[in-house]
Amino acid sequence: MINTKKLSNKIKYTGTACLIIGALLIIFSFLFDAKRAFYNYIIMYTFIVSIAVGALCLIAIEYMSGAAWSVPFRRVNEFLSSAIPFLIILVIPIIPGIHTLYHWSHKDAVDTDPVLQGKSPYLNETFFILRLFICILLWIIFYIFIIRNSRKQDYSKDIALTNKNIKISVLFAPFAVITLTLTSIDLIMSLEAHWYSTIFGIYYLAGTLLSGISAVTLISVLLAQKGYFDERIQRRHFHTFGMLMFALNVFWAYIAFSQYLLIWYADIPEETFWLLKRMNGHWQYFSISIIFIHFIIPFIVLISSAVKTNLNILKFMAIWLLAAHWLDLYWLVMPAFDDHSLAIGWVEAGFPIFTVGIFILLFVYKYSKVNIIPVGDPKLKHGIDMFLYPDLSID
Amino acid sequence: MSYDATYTKELPLVPERSSFPELDEVVFKPTETKPTRAWYIAFIISSTALLIGALSLGYTLYYGIGMWGNNNTVGWGFDIINFVFWIGIGHAGTLISAILYLFRQKWRTGIARFAEAMTIFAVMTAGIFPLIHVGRPWLAGYLFPYPNQHNVWVNFNSPLLWDVFAVSTYFIISFLFWGLGLIPDIANLRSRTKSGIKKFFYTILSFGWRNSNRHWQHYERAYLLLAGLSTPLVLSVHTIVSFDFAVSVLPGWHTTIFPPYFVAGAIFSGFGMVATVLIVLRKVFDLKHIITIDHLEKMNKILLLTGTIVGYAYAMEFFTAWYSGYQFEQFVFINRAFGPYAWAYWIMIACNVGFPQLFWFKKIRRSIPVMMIIVILVNVGMWFERFVIIVTSLHRDFLPSSWAMYIPTWYDAGIFLGSFGMFFTLVLLFVKLLPSISLTELKAVTENAQPKNH
Numbered sequence: 001m002i003n004t005k006k007l008s009n010k011i012k013y014t015g016t017a018c019l020i021i022g023a024l025l026i027i028f029s030f031l032f033d034a035k036r037a038f039y040n041y042i043i044m045y046t047f048i049v050s051i052a053v054g055a056l057c058l059i060a061i062e063y064m065s066g067a068a069w070s071v072p073f074r075r076v077n078e079f080l081s082s083a084i085p086f087l088i089i090l091v092i093p094i095i096p097g098i099h100t101l102y103h104w105s106h107k108d109a110v111d112t113d114p115v116l117q118g119k120s121p122y123l124n125e126t127f128f129i130l131r132l133f134i135c136i137l138l139w140i141i142f143y144i145f146i147i148r149n150s151r152k153q154d155y156s157k158d159i160a161l162t163n164k165n166i167k168i169s170v171l172f173a174p175f176a177v178i179t180l181t182l183t184s185i186d187l188i189m190s191l192e193a194h195w196y197s198t199i200f201g202i203y204y205l206a207g208t209l210l211s212g213i214s215a216v217t218l219i220s221v222l223l224a225q226k227g228y229f230d231e232r233i234q235r236r237h238f239h240t241f242g243m244l245m246f247a248l249n250v251f252w253a254y255i256a257f258s259q260y261l262l263i264w265y266a267d268i269p270e271e272t273f274w275l276l277k278r279m280n281g282h283w284q285y286f287s288i289s290i291i292f293i294h295f296i297i298p299f300i301v302l303i304s305s306a307v308k309t310n311l312n313i314l315k316f317m318a319i320w321l322l323a324a325h326w327l328d329l330y331w332l333v334m335p336a337f338d339d340h341s342l343a344i345g346w347v348e349a350g351f352p353i354f355t356v357g358i359f360i361l362l363f364v365y366k367y368s369k370v371n372i373i374p375v376g377d378p379k380l381k382h383g384i385d386m387f388l389y390p391d392l393s394i395d
Numbered sequence: 396m397s398y399d400a401t402y403t404k405e406l407p408l409v410p411e412r413s414s415f416p417e418l419d420e421v422v423f424k425p426t427e428t429k430p431t432r433a434w435y436i437a438f439i440i441s442s443t444a445l446l447i448g449a450l451s452l453g454y455t456l457y458y459g460i461g462m463w464g465n466n467n468t469v470g471w472g473f474d475i476i477n478f479v480f481w482i483g484i485g486h487a488g489t490l491i492s493a494i495l496y497l498f499r500q501k502w503r504t505g506i507a508r509f510a511e512a513m514t515i516f517a518v519m520t521a522g523i524f525p526l527i528h529v530g531r532p533w534l535a536g537y538l539f540p541y542p543n544q545h546n547v548w549v550n551f552n553s554p555l556l557w558d559v560f561a562v563s564t565y566f567i568i569s570f571l572f573w574g575l576g577l578i579p580d581i582a583n584l585r586s587r588t589k590s591g592i593k594k595f596f597y598t599i600l601s602f603g604w605r606n607s608n609r610h611w612q613h614y615e616r617a618y619l620l621l622a623g624l625s626t627p628l629v630l631s632v633h634t635i636v637s638f639d640f641a642v643s644v645l646p647g648w649h650t651t652i653f654p655p656y657f658v659a660g661a662i663f664s665g666f667g668m669v670a671t672v673l674i675v676l677r678k679v680f681d682l683k684h685i686i687t688i689d690h691l692e693k694m695n696k697i698l699l700l701t702g703t704i705v706g707y708a709y710a711m712e713f714f715t716a717w718y719s720g721y722q723f724e725q726f727v728f729i730n731r732a733f734g735p736y737a738w739a740y741w742i743m744i745a746c747n748v749g750f751p752q753l754f755w756f757k758k759i760r761r762s763i764p765v766m767m768i769i770v771i772l773v774n775v776g777m778w779f780e781r782f783v784i785i786v787t788s789l790h791r792d793f794l795p796s797s798w799a800m801y802i803p804t805w806y807d808a809g810i811f812l813g814s815f816g817m818f819f820t821l822v823l824l825f826v827k828l829l830p831s832i833s834l835t836e837l838k839a840v841t842e843n844a845q846p847k848n849h
Binding site (some may be wrong): 114115116117119122174176177181194196197198199200201202254255258261262263265267268270286355 | 510598630638641643644649650651652653654655705707708711712716717718719720721
């Protein structure tokens with residue numbers, strides 16, 4: 001039953017090359033400038049969490065809402081979320097970096113700073129590491145349960161497995177929100193330990209869902225264009241991907257704007273220093289570009305209905321939005337490293353290349369083992385038949 | 396594959412008595428028969444409440460807002476609490492009719508019309524409060540920026556002004572959306588009615604609708620556009636209401652999660668109110684086969700979801716207050732939970748976060764009496780949420796010499812009662828005068844109404 005059409009070896013070689021080049025560059029960057037590399041590592045880690053956990057969230061949303069349109073593409077989500085077990089390895093390099101990255105981990109700094117003293121029951125190394133691992137463990141547990149049921153269904157075609165997964169997904173939902181909130185507060189917000197914003201967890205969550213849906217769109221479009229899917233999958237199916245990318249991007253912008261406006265308007269020094277850093281020096285140009293890259297351009301491009309069924313534009317915008325999420329994380333993390341100028345050089349290059357490598361190789365591996373279409377899912381036929389318009393087949 | 400068909404077959408939205416003439420009969424029956432005794436009793440109660448409100452408001456207008464419990468420290472009392480409460484209730488209608496429409500949720504058809512009507516009445520009720528809150532409502536015309544000989548201009552930097560624009564735009568679009576959806580149904584009523592005066596009004600309101608193909612095409616296009624337009628509008632309204640608080644520097648008001656938290660809360664309270672009234676409506680007008688238990692179960696799921704989001708916001712606020720290390724913020728939250736208004740805080744937590752958690756159980760989601768109790772508690776909880784946000788943040792000022800308690804007067808209570816009176820009077824008139832279910836949409840989701848090729 002496993003996929004009859006094989007992936008071309010080129011993909012595997014590209015993935016391996018990305019992984020090796022990326023890994024080498026990362027090693028060199030740690031040797032060259034460890035501090036800067038640690039900051040970049042946080043970006044990479046949170047980005048991988050965004051895609052992997054974001055994809056798992058989308059699977060859970062599909063089960064909870066009973067959506068049928070996304071069932072033919074669910075395996076793509078599952079393949080992406082298979083990075084979750086590797087997080088337990090990927091998180092390890094952060095631990096020796098805590099001292100370099102986090103001001104609150106310096107005992108002498110905390111001793112002279114009453115604000116940090118107040119936070120120390122939460123921001124201390126033991127609890128920090130514990131939280132990181134608890135989050136990962138929770139993701140792994142839910143990942144294993146959901147994916148196992150989904151795979152079993154390929155052979156047993158048992159409806160009870162769908163019902164089981166609905167229950168697990170509902171349980172996962174609150175945990176997903178809480179764990180992503182904690183991850184964002186711990187890894188990103190506490191880089192500037194004095195700063196706080198109640199919306200921060202939602203801000204990261206919005207970026208996570210957006211990059212999750214963008215990654216799924218990208219891979220699904222590529223597979224559909226190369227003919228790896230059922231021929232009944234039509235351009236109309238991708239309209240919904242376009243809508244969701246548009247909607248989640250607007251949601252991200254809404255959250256980002258809310259955070260900005262409220263801090264700017266109230267103008268209290270406890271909060272504004274964080275924004276001021278990003279509104280001065282070279283960062284001001286970067287901040288303004290983010291508005292265009294992450295919101296205005298995708299908004300204008302994706303608003304039209306014709307674009308949402310144009311697979312090439314959709315593919316381009318998916319890559320665009322993934323890059324935008326990386327830049328957004330860069331914007332959140334890097335001013336803590338250098339509050340005046342942008343650090344962009346070869347040091348920054350290794351991390352995204354490595355990330356691309358991981359996901360390609362995981363995909364290739366999973367593709368050789370698991371059906372690309374969940375053939376046993378009771379909603380599959382409904383999902384495929386949902387849009388039967390002869391004029392919109394993929395050319 | 397046969398099991399495919401059985402699993403994905405959606406439950407019929409209109410299970411029985413689904414022939415078109417029968418649907419006509421049951422939906423139009425309230426508009427074509429004389430009001431029942433129960434309706435008169437309900438109408439007497441609600442219009443009495445409305446009169447009490449009018450009287451209290453009359454006193455207020457005559458003597459001034461000194462009749463209220465507001466004081467120097469707690470400058471925003473029942474007036475703003477009720478405004479936010481009612482404007483929040485006005486969010487469910489557009490969510491059901493526009494956002495669920497964009498999400499292709501067909502089950503919305505049975506309840507959309509009614510929820511939209513409630514939105515409009517809730518926004519009308521809410522609109523009274525800022526007007527009387529300004530103290531001299533006859534000067535409220537200056538809220539609209541227009542060149543005048545006094546050279547008086549509004550403050551464009553103030554979210555209170557953005558509210559004027561957001562709420563009025565929202566009202567207009569919701570009204571158009573609702574009115575547009577009514578046209579085919581009113582045309583249907585026009586064709587059925589025998590009474591001359593009814594025919595006259597229905598003829599005017601149906602705008603010459605003749606069910607022609609071209610009419611339908613335009614109608615569907617306009618409906619989609621208005622759904623798309625109302626979606627950002629509905630989010631903007633409560634976002635801006637949250638800005639009223641959050642742009643300030645006041646601990647307890649200034650926090651960045653306010654916009655999404657207020658929107659979720661508004662949907663939560665709106666669904667609470669819609670569910671409360673629907674449970675009564677479906678029984679009184681014998682609509683149990685159209686507004687089925689499945690509809691109510693789905694609404695309960697949304698209540699659970701939004702209630703939990705609100706709970707997340709409460710938790711984040713509390714956590715961040717502690718995490719911020721900002722002592723005033725910390726004081727406000729400790730004071731909320733354990734200070735003189737702790738009872739209000741715990742009512743809020745119990746009703747908004749606690750009781751809706753019972754909806755995790757399918758039995759409770761499908762039990763009408765339990766559901767009725769929970770949705771009423773949701774209404775109570777959401778009113779107290781606004782009370783907690785406004786009063787507890789204000790009553791302990793920065794200087795302890797300015798600390799004060801807020802005690803509403805009978806006039807506050809009377810106006811509050813009057814707002815319920817106004818809302819329910821309008822609802823009662825609506826269900827007797829216009830079809831409270833969108834019949835044309837309902838017919839489109841009956842069994843075999845859609846052509847199926849497979």
